[in-house]
Structures are given as C-alpha cells and as structure tokens.
Amino acid sequence: MKINKIHHIAIICSNYEASKKFYVDILKFSVIHETYRSERDSYKLDLKISDRDTIELFSFPSPSPRPSKPEACGLRHLAFEVDNIEENVDYLISQGINVEPIRVDPITGKKFTFFQDPDKLPLEIYEV
Structure with a gap:
C-alpha cells in the first residue's frame, strides 16, 4: 500500500x-x-x-458528543501551520476566541498554542 x-x-x-x-x-x-x-x-x-x-x-x-481534550483517546487535535504565532493569537483574541498561553515544543523549539472551535474541538496553531 x-x-x-x-x-x-x-x-x-x-x-x-x-x-x-x-x-x-x-x-x-x-x-x-x-x-x-x-x-x-x-x-x-x-x-x-x-x-x-x-x-x-x-x-x-x-x-x-465526543471527548474534546487534546489528551483524549482518539484523534488528538487538528493543527494549522502559521508564520507568526503572536499575530494569529492576537487576531483570534480580537474575534472573541479563547486561546491558551503560547508554549514551546521541547523537541522542535517551535511555538504553538491551542484554541477551540464552536464544538470545543481542539485546534492548534504551530509556528514554522
């Protein structure tokens, strides 16, 4: 295959x-x-x-309904690549979206954070 x-x-x-x-x-x-x-x-x-x-x-x-936490069994989350995480976080907040604090991936050193869609599906933005 x-x-x-x-x-x-x-x-x-x-x-x-x-x-x-x-x-x-x-x-x-x-x-x-x-x-x-x-x-x-x-x-x-x-x-x-x-x-x-x-x-x-x-x-x-x-x-x-389904579990929606990023650590729930099953599909973990959907991640979107962004160029500038701070700009995207500021934009999401301006749209009334709650965004978790920005974290740094200990393996890649890249910045990322999570937010949720209207059904609480965990979504991630990941800076390249």
Whole structure:
C-alpha cells in the first residue's frame, strides 16, 4: 500500500451556522461547495485551507458528543501551520476566541498554542 497524502479532514458540528461562521469568517477558509442533503437533514460544506488541504464540515441532527481534550483517546487535535504565532493569537483574541498561553515544543523549539472551535474541538496553531 502507498498513501500519497491526506485527502481531507471531516468535522461534524452541532450548530452548522456557528461552525460555518467560525471556519469561514474567523479562520478565513474559502468555501469550495455547500450542499444541503434533505434526506439526512444535513449540510456538507467543503472548505479550502490551502492549495492542497480541505475540510469537509458536516451537520447532522443531534450528533453524538465526543471527548474534546487534546489528551483524549482518539484523534488528538487538528493543527494549522502559521508564520507568526503572536499575530494569529492576537487576531483570534480580537474575534472573541479563547486561546491558551503560547508554549514551546521541547523537541522542535517551535511555538504553538491551542484554541477551540464552536464544538470545543481542539485546534492548534504551530509556528514554522
């Protein structure tokens, strides 16, 4: 088996409008395509992060809750690369987003921090 790359990241949200606003208006991801699936009472929003990375944002009526702490078993968190962590932290705070204090990765020496989406999904920004 040979895997080329990650194709997309899928996220299920509990409040479609709040999550759409967060990912499009605050994180500035571009909308590729938005679909309403009436048979599922569900939206699917394809978002462009970069030239090669995409997120599929799904809404479903009454999705099951999941552990959301970065140390919970399962998918740990989603990390986004940034050039300047302080500028991005200041921006997130200006948008009313709570951001943890900036830390330094003891292995790489790079700065990073965590914040949460509207469903408390842990998101990380990591300075390169």
